[in-house]
Amino acid sequence: MKRTCLVAAGAVCLLAGAAHAQSSVTLYGIIDTGLEYVSHANASGDRVIRMPAITGSLPSRWGLRGSEDLGGGYRALFVLENGFNVRAGDAGQGGRLFGRQAWVGLGSEYGTLTFGRQYTMTFYALLENDVMGPAIYSLGSLDSYIPNARSDNTIAYKGTFAGFTLGATYSFGRDAAGTGNSPGQGTCAGSVPGDFQQCHQWSVMAKYDTRNFGAVVSYDQQRGGTNAAANFFDGVATTPIPSSGDKDTRAQANAYVKFFGATISGGWLGRWVDPAAQAAASVKSNIFYLGASYVITPSLYVDGAVYRILNHDHDTRATLSTIRGIYSLSKRTAVYAQVGFLGNSARARYTLSAGGPGTTPPPGANQTGVMMGLRQLF
Numbered sequence: 001m002k003r004t005c006l007v008a009a010g011a012v013c014l015l016a017g018a019a020h021a022q023s024s025v026t027l028y029g030i031i032d033t034g035l036e037y038v039s040h041a042n043a044s045g046d047r048v049i050r051m052p053a054i055t056g057s058l059p060s061r062w063g064l065r066g067s068e069d070l071g072g073g074y075r076a077l078f079v080l081e082n083g084f085n086v087r088a089g090d091a092g093q094g095g096r097l098f099g100r101q102a103w104v105g106l107g108s109e110y111g112t113l114t115f116g117r118q119y120t121m122t123f124y125a126l127l128e129n130d131v132m133g134p135a136i137y138s139l140g141s142l143d144s145y146i147p148n149a150r151s152d153n154t155i156a157y158k159g160t161f162a163g164f165t166l167g168a169t170y171s172f173g174r175d176a177a178g179t180g181n182s183p184g185q186g187t188c189a190g191s192v193p194g195d196f197q198q199c200h201q202w203s204v205m206a207k208y209d210t211r212n213f214g215a216v217v218s219y220d221q222q223r224g225g226t227n228a229a230a231n232f233f234d235g236v237a238t239t240p241i242p243s244s245g246d247k248d249t250r251a252q253a254n255a256y257v258k259f260f261g262a263t264i265s266g267g268w269l270g271r272w273v274d275p276a277a278q279a280a281a282s283v284k285s286n287i288f289y290l291g292a293s294y295v296i297t298p299s300l301y302v303d304g305a306v307y308r309i310l311n312h313d314h315d316t317r318a319t320l321s322t323i324r325g326i327y328s329l330s331k332r333t334a335v336y337a338q339v340g341f342l343g344n345s346a347r348a349r350y351t352l353s354a355g356g357p358g359t360t361p362p363p364g365a366n367q368t369g370v371m372m373g374l375r376q377l378f
Helices: 002-020 121-125
Strands: 023-038 048-050 061-071 074-085 101-108 111-119 150-161 164-171 201-209 213-223 227-230 247-259 262-274 283-297 300-311 316-328 333-344 367-377
Touching: 061 101, 074 111, 101 150, 111 121, 111 164, 121 164, 121 201, 121 213, 121 247
Parallel strands: none
Antiparallel strands: 023 048, 023 061, 023 367, 061 074, 074 101, 101 111, 111 150, 150 164, 164 201, 201 213, 213 247, 247 262, 262 283, 283 300, 300 316, 316 333, 333 367
16 A cells, blocks of 8 residues: 555656656758849959858858746756858858857746857847848948857846846857857957956846837947957958957947837947057947838838948948848748948948958949848748
8 A cells, every 4th residue: 555655656756747847849940042233342343243141131040949847937948059151051150060059048037047159138139129130231231240249158147027128148258169259350269367358248238128119228348369359341450459458349229119010210339449558549430220111911021221330530431221122922931132222431341241251342432232032931
């Protein structure tokens, strides 16, 4: 009788444990590519027609996302996400296997705490607040860090409470693989004995969302290191930031409003590069933007934006205007067309296309770009 009770109690315990250990793993991805035309794509002013490498309407990727119920409102989480280039099948993010994201963490009603390679708060601050996202002609054309705002060796927290989302990250070395965390940054592995601040990075965000309105502010600071650099993507040589006292900082404030099928968003992104050495000059830039999207039918919507960048220290300025139409063939498949125009000031060499290297114009040259593509989600 006692033996039977013990066996039954054990079975109940096993069943209870199994109920709390429910887990799921999801395979997901995006394949996005097409053909692109860009004018004034080299120093001679020649045009090019190509299949871009890095992005179209969205960067291509595949990943694994997992969750396990631990009971008591807690859950274990992980994401492994690979970025790849469709035209050649090669890995992005410097050839890393999971270069977009690789983290594990815990979640609860109090938020999520995660560890690994992950996005900084600069990325999350723009999810709802830039209608173009990481498209081929967008904010990333003027500052390539924006669609690549992620760091290695990172602890991150993010929680949402009554419409407010608070987040923070801290990286002990933002480029542990030494492959260049985003274009123009050089390499900054960090975790250097005797120099605790070298290649460290931290970011914070405060965001408020309702059904029809949202606003956000964020702050993101990178420290320098042995092979680190700061590129303003305007054709001027990069600024070396080899010391842990050097700072590359970005701050932003933006908002959006939704009404009658339309979304209007706009904001400001400021950047300051401050070398610790007094002999080196600081460099600042400001980007202002305004965009809108409109759902014409359940299958068709259009969006567009205007971006203006000002860098008085380099005497470089540019205005980027773009419009895009996306038509959904199904829930997972869509075709799109995007047109962009970039006007450079006399000394500027900003590049319209974020689709990979090879389209930098001559100083002062304007660029026109057109891309038609196909996107498949899985």
